[in-house]
Amino acid sequence: MTHEVRRIVPHAAEGVADADTVTWARAMLAAFLRPRVPPGDLARAAADYVGQRLRGVYETGDPAPVATLRSWDTRMSVPGGEVAVDAVTSIGVRSTHRRRGLLRAVLVDDLADAARAGTPVAALTSTQGALYERFGFGLASWNRALRLDTRTATFRAPEATGRLRTLDVATLPSAAGPVQDRARRRHPGSMDRTGMSWTALMTGENTFSGMTADPHRHAVLWSDATGRPDGYVVYRVAQDWAGGAGEIAVLDLQATTPESYRELWRHLVSLDLVGAVIWNDASTDEPLPWLLTDPRAAAAGAGREMLWLRILDVPAAFGARRYPVTEQLVLAVADPAGHAAGTWLLDTTDPVEPRVVTTTAEPDVALDAATLGSLYLGGADPRVLARAGRLEERTPGAAGRLARLLAAPSVPWNGIRF
Numbered sequence: 001m002t003h004e005v006r007r008i009v010p011h012a013a014e015g016v017a018d019a020d021t022v023t024w025a026r027a028m029l030a031a032f033l034r035p036r037v038p039p040g041d042l043a044r045a046a047a048d049y050v051g052q053r054l055r056g057v058y059e060t061g062d063p064a065p066v067a068t069l070r071s072w073d074t075r076m077s078v079p080g081g082e083v084a085v086d087a088v089t090s091i092g093v094r095s096t097h098r099r100r101g102l103l104r105a106v107l108v109d110d111l112a113d114a115a116r117a118g119t120p121v122a123a124l125t126s127t128q129g130a131l132y133e134r135f136g137f138g139l140a141s142w143n144r145a146l147r148l149d150t151r152t153a154t155f156r157a158p159e160a161t162g163r164l165r166t167l168d169v170a171t172l173p174s175a176a177g178p179v180q181d182r183a184r185r186r187h188p189g190s191m192d193r194t195g196m197s198w199t200a201l202m203t204g205e206n207t208f209s210g211m212t213a214d215p216h217r218h219a220v221l222w223s224d225a226t227g228r229p230d231g232y233v234v235y236r237v238a239q240d241w242a243g244g245a246g247e248i249a250v251l252d253l254q255a256t257t258p259e260s261y262r263e264l265w266r267h268l269v270s271l272d273l274v275g276a277v278i279w280n281d282a283s284t285d286e287p288l289p290w291l292l293t294d295p296r297a298a299a300a301g302a303g304r305e306m307l308w309l310r311i312l313d314v315p316a317a318f319g320a321r322r323y324p325v326t327e328q329l330v331l332a333v334a335d336p337a338g339h340a341a342g343t344w345l346l347d348t349t350d351p352v353e354p355r356v357v358t359t360t361a362e363p364d365v366a367l368d369a370a371t372l373g374s375l376y377l378g379g380a381d382p383r384v385l386a387r388a389g390r391l392e393e394r395t396p397g398a399a400g401r402l403a404r405l406l407a408a409p410s411v412p413w414n415g416i417r418f
């Protein structure tokens, strides 16, 4: 049986996707063991793929792909700026066709295309932890669950002057979009929300949920004393109050000021009929416990990995971010796929225009492409990676110098699953 990687350009007419795109979507959902979506709903949902890239591995004579991948161009915050990213998702292989290299075939094709297009970084979130390092992806951000007991939570600071407004969730992209865009710049690793991810946030309706809409969603916007919208929270009822105290699950909380952050949490605490608020995708440095008279009211739960990054163009990726110290370090990067391979001088003598060029100088550190991806946003400590044998220190003290060079103003965080 011959296999061929094919690229599909999704089209839609009157809000309904073309037949190839719908067939692709059905194959992808089957690979992920998702519920069967009625054909009309699937054609409507797949219309959201317009503007994105679909890839499939096809066998002769079968219109449905045996492997799928979807990717799109987006922007990701990095320390001091942002970078263009190839966001990759929906890699699924038909259950009868696994371990024959089909994941490899679609992913290698996508990465080569992104590199040709000049996209410096590829990003994904993964269902499994052991899949993507072999393709040069390194773990670069973590989320942590947070559980707030609303009955013991008391805020240290008095209520701020401003206004809370409930939003019709349908108005979320226009009302909250500009806030999200400002807020995401505060954390490296935060992504632009696509139209699709706004829809999923607002309604819960997506192909993965079988297109079942969730009617329990609420959104609240905070505006400061001058009327400027500064933050929003979207939440759902996770557990109804019928059994006693209900539970609220935060789906997204974005705040551009300490005041908006505090007042949005105060709103959640004020909800009647609720005993706890849970946020599974909080960052690892939430200020919430510090806002409370009893920090134990906010219990941090398990952390979990979120973003995997693959550097496709070292000068463009490392030139896009800014650095807190002046330094010159030489990194030898091993990358069998070639994208990041080389010996690179990272020179931040000019803080505005860091220089990243190939060099023949002796390396200070040696590492592979996946480790480079882990270091990119400043979320992984090179000294720890050296202790783990993932980075070789060729010049004594170089891992510490690299740690100071790559340090970010805040921890990497991406609250958007994709």
Ligand SMILES: CC(=O)SCCNC(=O)CCNC(=O)[C@H](O)C(C)(C)COP(=O)(O)OP(=O)(O)OC[C@H]1O[C@@H](n2cnc3c(N)ncnc32)[C@H](O)[C@@H]1OP(=O)(O)O
Pocket: 031, 032, 088, 089, 090, 091, 092, 093, 094, 097, 098, 099, 100, 101, 102, 103, 104, 105, 124, 125, 126, 127, 128, 130, 131, 134
């Ligand atoms: C970004 C995302 O979309 S994450 C979503 C991943 N998809 C899923 O979880 C859906 C269900 N699973 C699947 O569809 C498939 O099993 C996949 C996509 C995980 C793997 O697809 P396959 O076609 O079997 O992978 P392929 O044969 O190309 O293997 C590539 C490499 O990964 C390894 N690999 C594949 N699956 C696994 C696994 N579950 N655990 C560890 N290694 C694995 C293979 O051994 C191979 O390694 P090698 O090249 O170093 O020898």
